Amino acid sequence: MGRIRDDAHLTTRRELLARAAALGLSGPALAAFLAAFGDAPEIASAASATGGTPKRGGMMVVTGHQEISSLSPDDAGPTVHWTAVTQIHNALLELDENYALLPVLAQSYESAKDGLSHTFKLRQGVKFHNGMDFTADDVKYTYEWYINPANHAINANNFEGVDSVQAVDKYTVRVKMKVPNAAFLAKGATTFIVPAAYHGKIGERGYKVAPVGTGAFKLKEWRPAEHTVVEAFNDHFRGRPYLDFFRVDIVPEPSVRAIGIQTGASDSAIWPLLTEDSLKFAKDTNYTTFRTQTLGVNHFPINNKRPVFQDKRVRQAMMHALNRQRLIDDIFKGTAVLATSNLSPAMKGYYEPSVQQYPYDPAKAKALLEEAGWKPGGDGIREKGGAKLSFTCFAITGDQARRPEAEIAQQDWKAVGIDMKIQEAPVATITEKLHKGEMDASLFNWTYGGSYGDPDPSLTLRSNGGNNWSHFENTRVDSLIDAGLKEIAPAKRKQIYSEIQKIVADEVPFIYLMYWDWYNVFNKRVKGLPKTAFNGPQLYRKANEWWIG
Amino acid sequence: MWRYLATRLLQGVVVVFLVATATFVILHLVPGDPISILVGEASVSQQQVDAIRHLWGLDRPVYEQYAIWLVNMARGDFGASVIRTGVPVTTMLIQAAPVTVMLNVCAFLVSVAIALPVGILAGVRRYSVFDYVGTVGATLGVALPSFWVSLMVIILFAVKLGWLPPFGLGSWKGYVLPVAVLATEQTAVIARLMRGSIAAALGQDYVRTGRAKGLAESVVIVRHAVRNALLPVITVLGYRVAFLLSGTIIVETVFALPGIGRLLTDSVYHLDYQVVQAVALLLAALVVAANIATDLVYAFVDPRIRIR
16 A cells, blocks of 8 residues: 555455555545544534434535545445445445444354354335335346456455355345355345346446446435535435535545535534544534444554563563553543454454553563563663564654554653664554564554454464564464354354463563554434444445435 | 747657656556456455456556557547546546636736736835735745645635635636635735836836936836746746646645646546546646747747747
8 A cells, every 4th residue: 555645444345454554545534534532432412412303404514535436336445435435335234333244135144053144024115216126136246247357346355254145136145155154134135236137238347337226225426536425316115315415525635525514515524533623513503413433443553473572471561661641641632442362342343342451561571571581681672692672663643643653652662661762654564564574563553353333353363464563473363263154143153253462461562552542523414313323434325314404 | 930830849759758758658557457446345256347448458468558549549539537437538528628727817917917027016115015015925825835825715705704605616706715715826926026027127227227318217118128037937937837737636635626727636536547648638738839829928028038
């Protein structure tokens, strides 16, 4: 990711922070992240989001920070894209704002006990915007399109392990798996369905600019860098939406997005505002503000293969030496929560709070370092066998949000005899070098499980994971990850992911700091909003239930 | 004249080619590529990434990519955007250009319309109150960063007064604030220059001669002093074209206008090579053209200069 300024952070559904990392950086924008708070992610102000009798008519305007370069579901990773694409499409199952999977185009679904097949009963009487009926053939076509390597689908991996997709009858689809993959429901089955006949004729290239779905809104006007307008679809299967139009305006500057809300030029900002603006809106009863936590953890990935980081006691000492709450309070104005392991507290169903904790305790940090054989040298930096306890952290070039974090951490570590040097490099350089094991450490946000609401961390915590930034190798974690993907029963999965969190908290493969808060502000005139949300970006899939009061 | 023009054009082509090549080199020195950004954190296997890279020819050696790009360029094919998958860059330029052209033409006209009279008046009435006020205004206009000025005018006119929209191009009103911001610095620069230039001209012998032979003061100023004083101003105007465009980037970002400036910044963030290269090429061509045009106008205004 090259200088990703944009998109990153929280793309919530897919990749949260991956790019976040990148993103974070975006100048002033970035700072944006954030909301505040601490214990329970819930809505802040506003109780009266609902209220009143629904009224039909009007246009709701939301603002995003980067252009919507395509309206194809395969390109809908970035939050702003997704907000438009989700109005136009539906999936068999959809993740709601509380991380629950809801049947939408599916009426019901069932997974075989052995996890080798998933059967979906489809809703009948659903129409696409072009008047065609939605049937099992559309599901089969869509899924097979992603699976076919010739199509180079970005999201092909969401269908990993799928053996075949069968249209059992007009309204029944069975997905057979080669190996059990519990994440299929959260990843594959939440893929938006495109109409087979239309997409087949027009192709993906054509579809990107002229999407046709079953969604509550159909495309009216698309100007990538300016705005995207969708209008109510009268034949939507859940009923015509109250709003006549829903528009996404592209406004790169966070302060201008805040002004947009303030002046009524827009009703909500899908990409966060500057922290101080978010906090201001949260206190103002003229606005409804949702505070949620991000899924990507703000952390220092550290190369576990490097001699300085090989001893677990050193890594634990680094945790104890850091005053993480001070980082949250001083740098992020309290708009983050302490990380306890690899999963965000927003992942309520899987978050495990009972793990080893690392309160700020420099004395304990020193003791752990002594125990590990690192003794203070003449300059105060610890040494062992002639080697200094010293490493270099690469912050992202121009990262105004995280560079100060690194500087404060540097002081905390120095106080216990650990020397961290800080340099800067572009995101792409950082990810590439971390990958190759050519870098000691960096500082960014990334998800270690949680994308799509599924806790599977195979990309980041598995020994051979493509984004195993810290080169963490733990055979127990590897086998737990495999077991988690094979297990269908939610209760058993929870146990598995709890154990992974406990191991991560004990091993400290990377120095985890906090989960940033995420704010979504709505003008009070928008009615019908849900009462709570754990996933801010996912709120916007409910625009079909909102009205202007 | 034609021969001169041909030489200048040829030189211009060389300059544009060098700028485009430098852009190509610099862009490819930046780590990463558009595919890594396109894919983001999606769990995509290396084979898939390689396949997508192959699809876009990004797996070829850089010199090959350069050669292909040169050939395409020579045929007038700017290529396609990776981020807006497959949309021809030409289409993107055509969509974005009207916004930027409109902004800059308006800003140019507004600034010239204000700056020339103000500068002339200040130059003629040097050290008057008008002159001092103009000087302070011009200094502020040059010194204040346009990013800040943009936010301030939004707060004043959109938030406090509610007269104009804070962003976007919903109606012609959307152009007012960005044009005003763009014109501010430009106006300040030209006004300062015009003032100095006219003041210098007023000390010249031909002005004294004009007055001595009994010409009306207005004739002396307009016909003699201004005409001569305009020369350096015109040079700077041509040269300012490049500045105008850089100002456009900030203004388009703050006011959320879908012009060339935004296209450039967006594509740089995404390392969308073809788009960045095309915009750089276009801007280089524009600056070269502006310079040639300035020289031609120069000859027209100053009878002492003859183009051969």
